[in-house]
Amino acid sequence: MDSIDLIRTFVAVVDSGSFTAASRQLGKSKALVSKHVAELERRLGAKLLHRTTRRVTVTDIGKAYHDRVQEMLAELDALTDAVRSGGGNPRGLLRLAAPQSFVELELVEMASAFRDLYPQVEFDIVLSDRQVDLVQEGFEVAIRITNQIDSALLSRRLCEIPILACASPAYLDAYGWPNAPEDLASHACILDTNLPGREVWRFNRGSETISVRIDPVLSVNSAAAVCQAMIAGLGIGLCPQFAVARAIARGELVELFEDKPAYSYSMQLVYPHRQHLSAKVRAFIEFAKDWYSPVPPWLRPSKSRSTGNKPSAQPSPSA
Known part of the structure; x- marks a missing residue:
């Protein structure tokens, strides 16, 4: 054997x-x-x-052995994939983890565009708001929206993700416009429990950070749900730009305050340290880098959103 x-x-x-x-x-x-x-x-x-x-x-020795051989098997599989693809023809199953709302609102479009160029690549996408262990759980890449860098992984910064304070015109017409974050105490608020601080929202004012305690009428662990609740006129919320930018462009939401929310995040594409990256992983890394630059798709004119900045596929080597 x-x-x-x-x-x-x-x-x-x-x-x-x-x-x-x-x-x-x-x-x-x-x-x-x-x-x-x-x-x-x-x-x-x-x-x-x-x-x-x-x-x-x-056993203790079994755990140590497992951890080492799991990395070895992942490296072996990546090398085998690279050799089979001739180093330039991406193919096979790509396992990817990403935050739930981001997958639902944005990632599927990018995956579809990627497959237009590389139809021999299939995706297995897992929606998870926790930081998965790529090696232990068998993922080749992950997208993270974070302000921390994991030194155990390689990473590519794709774009910045500002957090915006928004409400619908219908809500503002009915209950009035808050002039400053302090006015949120007298407004209905929608809480995304993925953000830190929960009922205490922080805003930048000049060189200072101010904190405002809110009383949420709805708490939910989904940026997409917060966006929909705001559009429905339920209240004021904080939401990542990718979830609300298109609704703002359509006039369904309005961004509030000169004092911006004091949350700083970037979108990172992370993957394990490996000597041999498979052709599909290399292609996906380069595609994602181009897809989100010079501006991410949610900030582009609607005409160009479906195509994005798709790189050209390299011709397959002749047999």
Whole structure:
């Protein structure tokens, strides 16, 4: 039995938490999965798993081994993909994680445009507002909206993501315009619980930062939902620019205040440190960099939004 197959079986057991789940994932019988792990332990001369009738747990040496070989398998898969594609013909499944509202509002359009250029690439996109562990969870790239840099990963800054204070014209006509952030105390507010501070909103005023406590009529962990609630006239909210820019351009929302919200974020494309990036990952990194420059798609005239700044696909090498 090839050692790589044994290692993949062991990693599947650890990642899935049981021999039964690993057998389903690998399409092998539970007995064969158990036999492969036992053979790997025999070759290594070390016990990697504790087995009982109720559960499987990883030994200390098994955990250390798992973490190292998982990185090795990811590197091997990337190298294999690069060789198969001839280094210049992106193909295969690209696993990507990104924040939920961003995927729903923006990322699908970019993925579609990318596939217009590289139709042999398929996407597996996971919507998650938490920061996934790319290596442990098997993602090749992730998009993060953050003000922090993860030193364990490589990153490309794609664009800035300002947070805007907005309301609908209908709400403002009914309840009046707030002149300054302090007036929010007497207004209905919509809270995006993904933002820090929750009921305390911060604004920049000159060189100072002011804090205003709000009383939300709706709290929700979705920028898209906050935008829809504001358009419906429910109240005033803070929202990332990508969620509200088009609604502002259509006149459905109005940006408020000279004092801007004191939240600084950028969109980062992150990926693991690897010597061999697959052709599909390299192509996606370059495509994303061009897609969001010189301005992101939500700030472009509507005529150019569907095409964006799509780079030209490189011709495939002749056979």
